[in-house]
Amino acid sequence: MPNFLRNVVGLISATLISSVVGSVFSTQSVISSLQSIDVNVPLATRFSMTVDDLAILLSLVPLIAICFVVGFFVASVCVRHIGGNRTAWHIVAGAVALITTLLIMKAVLLITPIAGTRSLLGLLSFGLAGAIGGWVYAKITAQARADK
């Protein structure tokens, strides 16, 4: 597979997986907030709300894709000029890209754009979703580097 195509596949895969994971984490955070005010959310209701919330992928995918383009570019520069483990750089880049974007959006919009990230745990879980995306991208594109 050509390197460019592999990069594109890697970016799309990372974006989709991070979006799904981010959506799932966000829903769990919102449910946790409801439970903090003594709202009962049975397991079946939690599951159906989690699936229902995948509707936000339409808004999440473009946002995360832009984050990853910037983040993974920075990661590749770091690998080239600083060295170290390529996968680790992309994991960090994925996490930092999403957390930074959410913080910037919060500063600009003066509100938290994704309710599930209002708490520190919710914000970090979104970072974890980004980290998973970074790992996916690094693994898919690793062969491209090995072929060089």
Place this chain on the structure above:
Amino acid sequence: MRKLSVTLSLLLGLSSNAISAQHSATATDDYYTTVIASGFNQPWAHEFLPNGDILVTERVGKLKVVRDGKILQRGVSGVPESYYAGQGGLLDIMLDSDFSNNFTLYLSYAFGSSNGNATRLISATLASKGDNYALENINILFTASPLKQTPQHYSGRIAQMDDGSLLLTIGDGFDYREDAQRLDNHLGKIIRINRDGSVPADNPFVAKQGAKPEIWSYGHRNHQGLVIADGVVYQNEHGPKGGDEINIIEAGLNYGWPVITLGRDYNGASVTPYTEYPDMQQPLVDWTPSIAPSSMAVHLSKLYVTSLAEKSIRMLTTDGETINDQGIVFEAIKGRIRDISVGLDNHLYILTDGDQAELIKITQTQLR
């Protein structure tokens, strides 16, 4: 002596009635509109003085005076500094029901800074100062607690009950929506206090351990419409993406936000899995998709609700227990509408939204 001067000015109408001005008019079969004054910068509310002058709050912190169809160059002096950011700033104004004797008015505004801010309610007396007015004897009646860090969802609409006590809507602060269900804070509540800021002894939670005694109802989001007619308290509130509501408010009841709503977050995510839940009130009217209801008035036994997103005025009928949306009226009026009230001449007046806003009179030639 000054009080006598104010009395004469306000009650005898030394200034001619501002509504006589007609800058432009739009006519239809059963109503026509007249622009009374224009050029307001983000107005939020207006109030009619007995002498025909009209006071208009601007979120930037100014209290403007409209006289004879013109906005006086200098606004009312002595207005406390408000926190102007996001949806904050100077908000509602209401004359006391005994204004003719005590010259007292009430103002709500965003108080504080980006580090900590809240909805605040003050009282003041309106005194004549030259050819204008000044606020004197300012008393801070209430400040919502705790301070929040978002400059959104202040609400801030004021109403006065028949016993003289004051109702004030306080929004959930956007990022603090679960607090609307917690009675240990004022976010997402309607509070009720006496004219002097004290807590009425018959408030529903005065005896509840840990609850704020000012709370009158809870489970609200961003409620910018509040009006009392025949002892019934009507309220409207913004949902998020959908879930705009009209409720009839009763003391001590839980109106559900954010546990029940027909709305979703702006990104499409669920706020909650529930549209109903035990001990939570259903809205009497729900608007999904949102119209963004801004204010409300009662005129000739009809409710009129203005909207920002739908850019409309809706008329609703009510028997005090149920409400029926009759749809959009005055359809020729377009644009984001911030406020509506009934003037001294028993006609509807609206304030448009934005930085070149207008005060418009609606004259109904055929009453609905």
